[in-house]
Amino acid sequence: MSEKKQNPWEMALSQFKKAADVINLSDDLRAVLSVPQREIHVALPVKMDNGKVKVFTGYRVQHNNARGPYKGGIRYHPNVSIEEVKALSMWMTWKTAVLDLPLGGAKGGIICDPKNLSIGENERLTRRYAYAISKFIGPYEDVPAPDVYTTPQHMAWIMDVYSALAGHYEPGVITGKPIESGGSLGRSNSTSRGVAITVAEAAKRMNIKLKDASVAIQGFGNVGSNAAIIMAQEYGMKIVAVSDSKGGIYKKEGLNVGSVLKEKEKSGTVTTLNGVEKISNEEVLTLDVDVLVPAALEEVITEKNASKIKAKIISEGANGPTTPEADEILFKKGSLVIPDILANSGGVTVSYFEWVQDLQRLWWSEEEVNRMLTERMTKSFNDVYDAMKKYKIDMRTAALTLAVKRVSDAVTARGIWP
Numbered sequence: 001m002s003e004k005k006q007n008p009w010e011m012a013l014s015q016f017k018k019a020a021d022v023i024n025l026s027d028d029l030r031a032v033l034s035v036p037q038r039e040i041h042v043a044l045p046v047k048m049d050n051g052k053v054k055v056f057t058g059y060r061v062q063h064n065n066a067r068g069p070y071k072g073g074i075r076y077h078p079n080v081s082i083e084e085v086k087a088l089s090m091w092m093t094w095k096t097a098v099l100d101l102p103l104g105g106a107k108g109g110i111i112c113d114p115k116n117l118s119i120g121e122n123e124r125l126t127r128r129y130a131y132a133i134s135k136f137i138g139p140y141e142d143v144p145a146p147d148v149y150t151t152p153q154h155m156a157w158i159m160d161v162y163s164a165l166a167g168h169y170e171p172g173v174i175t176g177k178p179i180e181s182g183g184s185l186g187r188s189n190s191t192s193r194g195v196a197i198t199v200a201e202a203a204k205r206m207n208i209k210l211k212d213a214s215v216a217i218q219g220f221g222n223v224g225s226n227a228a229i230i231m232a233q234e235y236g237m238k239i240v241a242v243s244d245s246k247g248g249i250y251k252k253e254g255l256n257v258g259s260v261l262k263e264k265e266k267s268g269t270v271t272t273l274n275g276v277e278k279i280s281n282e283e284v285l286t287l288d289v290d291v292l293v294p295a296a297l298e299e300v301i302t303e304k305n306a307s308k309i310k311a312k313i314i315s316e317g318a319n320g321p322t323t324p325e326a327d328e329i330l331f332k333k334g335s336l337v338i339p340d341i342l343a344n345s346g347g348v349t350v351s352y353f354e355w356v357q358d359l360q361r362l363w364w365s366e367e368e369v370n371r372m373l374t375e376r377m378t379k380s381f382n383d384v385y386d387a388m389k390k391y392k393i394d395m396r397t398a399a400l401t402l403a404v405k406r407v408s409d410a411v412t413a414r415g416i417w418p
């Protein structure tokens, strides 16, 4: 029998404790940061297409706002639970702090099966949820964003409900909106751009030549495919392998990313491309490459395959792709794992830029957004890298430690009141 798995909230708490131990955080600050500041549970009655009313359950958990308004996505999934939303809200507090964004951490979710909702049902559910949490969100209070199975369209509906209740247009209440509703240019591939920036910085620190460095990418969806394009076209790297849920493809001399994209569009998978070697998803992870980007699922790098991984740099496009056991093995081997809260934080960073633009009613060019993203992620990477060297810890613990320190300093400066 395997050991009982920790639920996500227990996992978030144990990670927090590990980071708190590194900086000898006081018991008082541990107590403050180990609980979300507010948990909102809402019942959402929705008229379904068949004429019946169905009541859904929704959550918004606001973990901490010591550094700025709460920030975090809204997830639609049958497996949403309060434990998961709490954990994700705490991770958002650390993610915004690692990037030094003037924002806190929150997360929302609705227990539902979005694949079985019509567009009309989806819209009525979303508007009812926006109404139910409207008193607790706002441009200076809590700024939600998309997450699993929520899209720019959902964000536009939420902004519309909030604006209707406020009596004026308020785009700054939510990010990830369509461009025509106050969204930001550069948002759609910002997560992948962030992944590429962290890889470029890691390569500099490790004296790996970026031009022609070999890359394997697991997952060819939003994050994986855009990372492939940016790394190949802007950094001159050689993408030798990619995969999707059907399997992987490999070409030692480097794949033509444009052809892979066309094939994925045409047949729905990369595996039907001609002139390449077919490999399994497992093999993608253990290829002899300089860089590995897991950009699909969680817990794919485990104690079973970690010792076989040859990449010197692993940049976590996906959330939670590496288990704690695998982390230890990779750390001992000397592989650099750029943790998800840093590597895939390009999305939340451009969300922050969107919010700033909305507040100013002044929109920036895509070049400007990308330039500022590069500047901020480069600085964050180097802050975390230096903390890793200073405390002689792995990069994940270093990122968490830096974040916990920034948040606890903000709590201390503001003080406990009354």
Ligand code: NAD
Pocket: 191, 218, 219, 220, 221, 222, 223, 224, 243, 244, 245, 246, 281, 295, 296, 297, 298, 317, 318, 319, 344, 345, 347
């Ligand atoms: P997506 O749905 O667009 O793409 C997922 C890809 O993974 C698809 O190509 C799919 O075929 C592939 N896949 C599914 N099962 C697989 C398997 N068993 N083996 C290999 N590949 C498999 O999703 P996405 O938006 O690209 O997100 C990918 C990961 O990145 C997720 O963990 C997500 O939480 C994380 N993430 C995404 C963003 C973002 O801005 N999209 C931001 C932060 C983190």
